[in-house]
Amino acid sequence: MAVVDPNVMNKMYRDHSGDLFAYLARRVGRQRAEDLLADTFRSAIESYATFESGPGNERGWLFGIATNLVRRHWRDEQQRLRTLKRSDLASRMGADPLVGVDDGTANRVDAETHAALLLAAVSELDPEDRDLLILSGWEHMNSRQIGDVLHIEPGTVRTRLHRIRQQLRSTLEAKTQPDPTTSGASS
């Protein structure tokens, strides 16, 4: 049975609840994030005996628990990826000079479409790959920190990121290819 010093858990909560909540809310929305934040610390209390304390270990350990919990709420996350505002996406993508949204409406639509397709491609990734991508792209963790969360080697993280990028690229290319049946019908 796990026994945890409340002062230790209290400090962990103070130190990490803000980041964990932001992470969870990004993935499953604010409302669900509250429940998952509580669940994360409940699990942490229950499994505290297995925790190997050390500088910086807490964050990776807690994010690992939270990430496992998020996987049980995949439908919530999928819904969230779909409902991110398209206009917001376009403005974010507009920061890329290669996209060039300042050129006019057509480019703006392109940026929106690209962003929506990209999120759709992410939602189709293997759950572990999606976790890795989000920890890297949205939580700004480096390979070692991601490895701590997912219990894999930093080199594996880098290799998988490279593979994920290739997978996203090919998925996007497939999605942007004109559908011969549709184009034939419209012409």
Added chain:
Amino acid sequence: MNELKDFSRLRPNDEQLDPATNERVWNLIAEENNAPATSRLTSTSDDLGVQLQLVDRSDRTEPQLRRRVAVLGAAAAIVVGMAGFAVVSNNRATPSSTASQPSEIPVSAANEPLPGPLTSAAPEQSDPATASTPPTIDGPVEQQVEPGEPSVGEQINYRIGNLTGEGPLGALGYVITSADVQPDSSTTITVGSTVDGRSIEIRMGSGDPLQPEDHDRVPITILDSTELSIHGQLDSNSGWTFEIVAERSSADGDLPTSDQLQDILYSLDP
């Protein structure tokens, strides 16, 4: 086009954990652990809601207890050893005065608080006024970060802040155009060429110092190189981790070589 970079741009903004939500979630955690059969944390009411009670230290799980006893034993052995050494040294230095001053050094050494667990264990008393509201609790902790110790983000910010204008990076024809500094994780730095429109993205973070005393450079490892992009990584001896990506665009010429990317990284970690 870099799909990873595009995806990072789609990052939703941080949702803030407001104090009311924070307290509500903390109360949930504490209330759920009311049952002794789960985590042995119990809760009691106070003026603000829920307070975690201290766990009886004799009630710790066996491995924790064993570890704590081992640490205490080691600390006690060090103190006894130091006291013994002091006695021997004192006896050797003043053989004629040992009868009059035999206990001064050992007694003072024995009265010194033991380092580590003993000193940190002493204040682990529950303070109802502070234990009920986690965001404002300043209770005792076992591993306090030293005050004033800069975060990883602050260290990186300081480091790249010195790279403006002329310097190793400027000599390579680049300047830092943006830096997304995160307090406790990796920082994304973009450097732009002063010659053409090239932009290179670098992710810099804190890793494990490999061989801090080894002044030989760690070479860059190229993870991926195509006609359109080059992607490398480098974990420096001094403990910085780098990932660097350069892509071809219509605004610049040939992609930088691995040596050029390496020189850029070296300029960030001189």
